[in-house]
Amino acid sequence: MLRSPRQLIIELAGTDILAPMLRAVGRGLVTIFTLHRFTDPEHGVIGLDPVALANQLAYLRRYRYRLLGLSEVVERITGRNGHSTSPAVVFTVDDGYGDFVRIGAPVFAEYDCPVTVFIPTGFLDGRLWLWWDRVTYLFANARRTSFFAPELGDRPYQWSTPEELARVQQYVLDALERVPAPQREAAIAALSGQLEVELPETPPAAYAPMSWDEVRKMARRGVTFGPHTVTHPILPLTPPDICKWEIEESYRRLRLETSSTVPVFCYPAGQARQRELQAVQAAGFSAAVTTIPGYAAPHGIRDWGALRRFALPRFPTTEDRPHLVNVVAGLARLRPRIRRPRPRK
Numbered sequence: 001m002l003r004s005p006r007q008l009i010i011e012l013a014g015t016d017i018l019a020p021m022l023r024a025v026g027r028g029l030v031t032i033f034t035l036h037r038f039t040d041p042e043h044g045v046i047g048l049d050p051v052a053l054a055n056q057l058a059y060l061r062r063y064r065y066r067l068l069g070l071s072e073v074v075e076r077i078t079g080r081n082g083h084s085t086s087p088a089v090v091f092t093v094d095d096g097y098g099d100f101v102r103i104g105a106p107v108f109a110e111y112d113c114p115v116t117v118f119i120p121t122g123f124l125d126g127r128l129w130l131w132w133d134r135v136t137y138l139f140a141n142a143r144r145t146s147f148f149a150p151e152l153g154d155r156p157y158q159w160s161t162p163e164e165l166a167r168v169q170q171y172v173l174d175a176l177e178r179v180p181a182p183q184r185e186a187a188i189a190a191l192s193g194q195l196e197v198e199l200p201e202t203p204p205a206a207y208a209p210m211s212w213d214e215v216r217k218m219a220r221r222g223v224t225f226g227p228h229t230v231t232h233p234i235l236p237l238t239p240p241d242i243c244k245w246e247i248e249e250s251y252r253r254l255r256l257e258t259s260s261t262v263p264v265f266c267y268p269a270g271q272a273r274q275r276e277l278q279a280v281q282a283a284g285f286s287a288a289v290t291t292i293p294g295y296a297a298p299h300g301i302r303d304w305g306a307l308r309r310f311a312l313p314r315f316p317t318t319e320d321r322p323h324l325v326n327v328v329a330g331l332a333r334l335r336p337r338i339r340r341p342r343p344r345k
């Protein structure tokens with residue numbers, strides 16, 4: 001099969017033979033990765049394969065990338081710490097699911113790699129389960145093969161194969177990400193009725209959070225935590241008082257549960273405008289992260305002036321080595337577009 005020169009470069013980048021050279025190419029870069037779920041067959045979770053994660057961490061250790069904690073990066077960005085030229089990599093995990101404790105954390109510990117977990121505090125407090133999981137659950141357990149809900153458009157949807165079902169489900173997930181929380185809740189309630197599925201009060205094991213006790217247990221092993229709102233709303237779609245409460249209350253609640261809290265906020269779905277950046281600054285944070293792909297070194301951050309450290313970009317992570325190397329060594333700078341993950345979360 002013929003490969004384009006770019007494909008060849010990307011594939012070659014994943015090989016050990018080029019690693020020392022690529023590390024030199026990546027001088028001065030700071031890459032923050034965002035992860036979500038870890039494959040956990042026992043609990044029915046599909047996510048990042050822990051073996052692939054271990055391979056990636058082994059590669060980064062072998063070629064002496066600096067694996068930093070989020071706080072160190074913030075100090076570096078805000079100029080409170082000296083600059084280093086060796087490329088640095090930071091790992092963050094969003095949403096506080098239980099599979100991090102069971103599957104992800106042991107791998108990070110094995111490679112002595114710092115990691116920060118962003119917590120929607122209402123999720124750990126048992127007040128809610130995350131909305132996209134509820135939608136996924138409804139479709140997985142649907143007793144009907146069609147629905148019509150005015151909250152989700154003006155036409156009925158139906159399916160007869162798993163592929164069609166997956167497409168409809170994805171349509172609903174995408175549509176609901178763009179609406180304010182009350183409207184989304186109404187749509188999910190309508191969907192529950194239409195599909196004849198009752199949502200359990202608390203999330204089933206596959207969608208369950210870690211516990212606060214587990215947070216403290218992880219903290220003793222060096223894991224740090226940052227707030228990710230209380231209920232995981234899309235902040236630019238919330239009224240100002242609710243936006244402020246989501247930011248401040250999650251910070252207060254997290255610090256009450258663990259002293260291993262970093263002063264870094266994480267926007268749900270990475271979405272933030274100037275108002276959110278200002279609210280996070282006013283709440284006393286040192287920085288905040290989005291899911292806009294890019295480098296967290298000064299030149300890679302979108303120019304928000306004094307607010308730029310409240311919009312630090314992060315790269316999605318994937319299981320394949322060439323992708324990892326392309327990002328950490330800076331080859332991603334040469335590509336106009338990086339594959340974006342599902343923008344949810």
Ligand SMILES: [Zn+2]
Binds near residue numbers: 228344
């Ligand atoms: Zn999230």
